[in-house]
Amino acid sequence: MSSVWLIIPVVLPILGGALLSLLRLPDKKRNLFLEILVLVNSAIAIACICNRPTEELILFQLTGNLDFALRLDGLGSVFACLVAILWPLATLYAFEYMRHEERTTSFFVFYTMTYGVTMGIALAENLVTMYLFYELLTLVSVYLVMHPMTKKAIRASRTYLYYSIGGAAFAFISLIFIIVLGNTTDFTYGGVLNLVKIGGNTQIMLFVYLMAFWGFGVKAAVFPFQGWLPKASVAPTPVTALLHAVAVVKSGAFAVMRLTYYCFGADFIRGTWAHFLVMSIAMISIIYGSTMAVKETHFKRRLAFSTISNLSYILLGVTMMSPLGLLAGLSHLVFHAIMKIGSFFSAGAVLHQSHKEYVDELDGIAYRMPVVFTAFTVCGLSLIGIPGFAGFISKWNIAAAAMEAGRDIPYAYAAVGVLLYSALMTAVYILTAAVRAWFPDQGSDADALKGVQDPNWEMKLPLILFMVTVIVLGLGSEPLMEILRTVAEGSF
Amino acid sequence: MTVAYLLGAAILLPILAGFLLLFTQGKWKNRTVKCLFLFLVFVITTIFSVKLMLVGDYQFPLWKLTDTLEVLVRMDHLTRLFLGMTVAAWTLGGVFAFEYMKHEQKEDRYFGFYLIVLGVLIALDHAGNLVTLYLFFELMTLTSLPLVLHNLSHEAVMAGLKYLFYSVAGAFAALFGIFYLYSHGAGSMFAEGGYLADISYTGSQGMTLLVLFLMILGFGTKAGMFPMHGWLPTAHPVAPAPASAVLSGIITKSGVLAIIRVVFYTAGADYLRGTWVQYAWMTLTLITVFMGSMMAYKEQVLKKRLAYSTVSQVSYILFGLSLLNVSGIVGALSHFVFHSVVKNCLFLCAGAVIYKTGKTMVKDLKGIGKEMPITMWCFTLVSVTLVGIPPTSGFVSKWYLATGSLETGMTGYAWAGPIILLLSAMLTAGYLLPVSILAFFPGHQYDYEQVQKREPNLLMLVPMGLFTIAAVVFGIFPGTFMNYLQKIAMTVL
Amino acid sequence: MSFVQNFPCFSIVLCMVAGILSTPMKGKQAKNLTLVVVTLVALMSIATLGYVIGTGESYTYMMGRFPAPWGNEIRVGILEALTATVFALVMLFSLLGGMDHVFKDINESKINLYFILVDLLLSSLLAIIYTNDLFTGYVFVEINTIAACGMIMIRESGRSLIAATRYMVMSLIGSGLFLISLAMLYDITGHLLMEDAHEAMIRLTQSGQYEIPLLVIISLLTVGLAIKSGLYPFHSWMPDAYGYSTISSSSILSSLVSKSYIILLIKIFYRVIGFDTIITSKIVNVLFVFGLIGMIMGSVSAIMAKDIYKMIAYSSVAQIGYVYMGIGLATEAGMAAAIFHILTHAITKSLLFLSAKGLNDASGRKRVYPALQGAAFRNPLAGAAFAVGSLSMVGIPMLAGFISKILFATSALGSDPKKVLPTLIVLSVSTILNAVYFLHTVVRIYTPVGEPGEFKGVRIHMAVGAAAALFCLIALNFVLGLYSQPITDLIQQGIQMFA
Secondary structure (H helix, E strand, C coil), X not given: CCHHHHHHHHHHHHHHHHHHHHHCCCHHHHHHHHHHHHHHHHHHHHHHHHCCCCCCEEEEECCCCCEEEECCCHHHHHHHHHHHHHHHHHHHHHHHHHHHCCCHHHHHHHHHHHHHHHHHHHHECEHXXXXXXXXXXXXXXXHHHHCCCCHHHHHHHHHHHHHHHHHHHHHHHHHHHHHHHECCCECCCCCCECHHHHCCCHHHHHHHHHHHHHHHHCCCXXXXXXXXXXXXXXXXXXXXXXXXXXXXXHHHHHHHHHHHHHHHCHHHHCCCHHHHHHHHHHHHHHHHHHHHHHHCCEHHHHHHHHHHHHHHHHHHHHCCCCHHHHHHHHHHHHHHHHHHHHHHHHHHHHHHHHCCCEHHHCCCHHHHCHHHHHHHHHHHHHHHCCCCCHHXXXXXXXXXXXXXXXXXXXXXXXXXXXXXXXXXXXXXXXXXXXXXXXXXXXXXXXXXXXXXXXXXXXHHHHHHHHHHHHHHHHHCCHHHHHHHHHHHCCCC | CHHHHHHHHHHHHHHHHHHHHHHCCCCCCCXXXXXXXXXXXXXXXXXXXXXHHHHCCEEEEEEECCCCCEEEEEECHHHHHHHHHHHHHHHHHHHHHHHHHHHCCCHHHHHHHHHHHHHHHHHHHHEXXXXXXXXHHHHHHHHXXXXXXXXXXXXXXXXXXXXXXXXXXXXXXXXXHHHHHHHCCCCCCCCCCCCCCCCCCCCCHHHHHHHHHHHHHHHHHHCCCCCCCCHXXXXXXXXXXXXXXXXXXXXXXXXXXXXXXXXXXXXXXXXXXXXXXXXHHHHHHHXXXXXXXHHHHHCCEHHHHHHHXXXXXXXXXXXXXXXXXXXXXXXXXXXXXXXXXXXXXXXXXXXXHHHHHCCCEXXXXXXXXXXXXXXXXXXXXXXXXXXXXXXXXXXXXXXXXXXXXXXXXXXXXXXXXXXXHHHHHHHHXXXXXXHHHHHHCCCCCCCHHHCCCCCCCHHHHHHHHHHHHHHHHHHHCCHHHHHHHHHHHHHHC | CCHHHHHHHHHHHHHHHHHHHHCCCCHHHHHHHHHHHHHHHHHHHHHHHHHHHHHCCCEEEEECCCCCCCCEEEEECHHHHHHHHHHHHHHHHHHHHHHHHHHHHCCHHHHHHHHHHHHHHHHHHHHHHHECEHHHHHHHHHHHHHHHHHHHHCCCCHHHHHHHHHHHHHHHHHHHHHHHHHHHHHHHHCCCEHHHXXXXXXXXXXXXXXXXHHHHHHHHHHHHHHHHHCXXXXXXXXXXXXXXXXXXXXXXXXXXHHHHHHHHHHHHHHHHHCHHXXXXXXXXXXXXXXXXXXXXXXXXXXXXXXXXXXXXXXXXXXXXXXXXXXXXXXXXXXXXXXXXXXXXXXXXXXXXXXXXHHHHHCCCCCCEHHHHCCHHHXXXXXXXXXXXXXXXXXXXXXXXXXXXXXXXXXXXXXXXXXXXXXXXXXXXXHHHHHHHHHHHHHHHHCCCCCCCCCCCCCCCCCCHHHHHHHHHHHHHHHHHHHCXXXXXXXXXXXXXXXX
């Protein structure tokens, strides 16, 4: 395919969203329009991935060697494909979820635009372009957080905004260093740093890397910049699910991958103090996230904390600074997206159908909403890392990467310990909810859930698909792993 | 390939039947039909399993998760031993439950999960490498959870969660070891005698010993080994009696199976012999043996007393394994079989008493032997077996354990082992026999006028009876069986 | 000599003549005349720019053909022409955007006076930009001050009078210092024309004479102009002056007036004293440090400000800090970045002031934040404009602010290694602070008014001129953001022409 096609998945949703705000369609027609738009966009994206255009597409020449350009490489394909598959399903879910909300059209305008921007991050050819879409992502998604327009939501959206812009501001520093001290700003597997130009400034470069790790990591909610994520769970569930489990936060993780493997180069960082530090950051985030999730009783916030820890799983894989580590990060990127979106959708379905927000209100709800809770249980078990579900495979990969790294850097063994600690905590926070739902205490109030039932097909279909995917990938993921492995080795 | 299909059928049949039951909860109009259906499933599963046991040794990958992770199944003597015990106990426990579960609610859910766990256990017994073992171990934990918290009282739910979290924590400790072994070139499949001494294994010795210890500790959680035993006395008693029976009798033993697979089929006895791991492991088992029986001695609720007894008895088995010699292994394996039989029977008896009289405390059992003589006779006979009075089976296994201990020649431990076993045996007598004595000799204040026959029906009596007969027969004619175990022990060392 | 070469001189004279002509006119007529003049100036500046780019070299132009030291010279290079173009355009847009307020805020009898001041201001701005003669520079600096002062106080409210007085005092201190330094310079070099003074300066530095007087000259000069342009900590006059005058004045003052002094400073650095001498004098390091502090302190004050105009005014303090930081980097790239930022800031700040005015009008002119809630729905164009301006200030790619940020940061990497990390970190922190106050406001204006008790405001329609002005400024922002390469090239060529 010609590389001109690459522009479509980025621009189509943005234009479509803008068009939608002008059209003012009635709800039914709007939904149809959106679903078709999103499906077409996904189809084009996937077609692009299947017949990958090799050359780049330059959009704008900024200054000198800086340009906004798109290109599709292996890593980008994985992320783009993930987004392209999940978005139509999430949109479908959102139709039903948002039915009783106000200002739905403006919600969908931004929701759809976010699709394009996320695609932009996946397809960005160089750091500047990625930075552009990264900032745009903040801006288009901030409305989605404040959509309920309550005081709490607005405050949350501001927090999100400051954190994200602040993170980008620090990532910006690395952008400058790469522009000045790199051979090129285009992403190249193995890094672009010009060691001659760097000369004796290795320490400064490592410092810069650290700041950029934190900077881009803000979106991936690394410690100590995780504060915005649980707050942002006030947003409508399709947002928390898709954006705060997939698009936004994964963009952060994806950016860190780009930064580490495609800009600085894993070899440059391996074994330095910065390497130790980023590994520690990931570990602390994991411990923090999973422990806080146990403490939290609000259902969606609990999942948000879980996201914090799981995102750092990805980063932990990435910080192993090896192809195996990147593979681990990538596989968790994909699998976590599916299982977390599944669990968030379940939580959202509960909220939507029964207005129950807290875990201790879930007694016996599984019998009222069997489909939803089967999906939740399956996704939850996968999050814990029970073999037979997808999560186990990615955790296995992370542990294998850590073990391999541990031969040279014994510190990496600690990562495995952290992983297992977090798995235990995951078991606690997931299963307490699941057990409550399936096996209510005898003393619990059965009338509290009167009239609650499974939602309609628009919400159930995505849930069922996610559940099936989690199981299928858990049982046989070799074909996928094959692809991810070639990507992680930089040969795709 | 027919073996594969047969195996698949043996695993899937109970699981699918279980799911069928779960999905049709409360829709079975006729209870007899349901019980017949269940019985049929048990019998067919048993037939399949027996057929599998007779096929001869085999090993093949059943499924690939990824290129490096495969589900491998394996049939060897150890599989046969555990598989046979599992299906037997499960069938008898199931039959007992046909009657017992009448007085519990939601029995469909119980039977559903009961069947699913059976399928998982059959798979677990077949596990041919560490990943497969871990996979089914976790699934067993999860699927057996509903059995524990079945009656949904607050206590039961809490106990269930405790069970869950201990088990998961243990499994994760073991998983750490699996990660380590796999990434250093080990773990592809089990082999008699282990293979960590091979050149292809690249892990450092210090780290390897550490992870092996973690694996023993982790899998030992299921077997109630100190310091991870806390869940067992809480979780087993709250379950319905037939569930407590299989939990104590079979599921705790899957921890034993896992440890055998790790120690003798992965690491190799030679790798561990004389290291700190062996000492630490042995110390822990001895602490557990003693502590378990002390706690049982102090406990007044019958089912809890039996649960503590399980803590202590399962560690007999682990102690035998930790000796790392033939006599120890033979003792351990035989005690595995005997204890399974005995503990199943004891819990069923306790269940029968609860079912008929609702009495749970030991002191309430005064004169119960007059009301339910057959039940209490079974109880008494297997108690004697467990205490280890010759010529019962318990004596045989303990004899081997003591011999094995002396054979090791480890300073201190060689003697400490038998002494603690002896002490524990006396405590066992102290906590089990008074029950029988109270039951049959209520003393002169007992009002014989009020005695009413409350013997349960055949559905309950037959399983108890069969277990009792098995326990006694094993004791009187241990020869062939012990030779068989000897053969296993020789191959794995 | 090409006819176009006369344009700079024409435009200065034209403005002055327009000022004189406006005296007897009515407000409306004066307005029309001024708009025509400003447009003409813009067109002539563009023509000049085209001419200079075409020839590729600067030229000097003797007014009245008297040679130095009797005559007045102006010098036209790419940089001068470019600045003049942008200034004239921004002036035009500012007037258009704030026109309705000019007629509301100012007593009807004084409206023509306002436009006279505007004309004078523009002529002085152009003269400051083009001058090749130090003393002429000084004269127009003073004219500039007086005109600006008049524009502040013409509103005749109590606070604007106080603000004007403050501005006057600070400005006069600044010009006083500047004058002293000029006098000393004349004393030791004997010249007021830039070229001649420069030659004398080279001789002095080579012979090593007058080292200390030279240092004093540089310091006084820099401090004087820094005070006038409002570098932290001499910024105290700014918030009131920008916050309480009529909006066109605020916009022109913040975007143009303070920047013209910086242009003059840069010009003197290069064309009189010599850039190497400046670097060895270490004065740039002082500017660097105060620039950095200004970037942070300005933003902090902006966060604490309670009223939207003051917030924008304080933001100017921070932006001036950026510019001085760029100069302080003491490299040609840093200087180019500073100049680029002057342009960026000119178009962005006027955009912000004008759109803030639009929002404020839609919120009952209450100025305080709570009233502004949902203002963007009541005045969509102003809302969008404010959002664009804010995002540009925060440095979102595709907008002008991002390019300045990139230029500053890349030039920092080429400067003294000790300055690299401070620059970058302060740049990042200041970005975050900018985000805090600008985006907070953006979020607020886009938050619909929901609860019954909340202030609703009125939906307003903007005048065509104002809308067009906002539209053009937004477009300019995108142009600078997306096609900055030609402009940065021009700036670079312009700086080379200085040397």
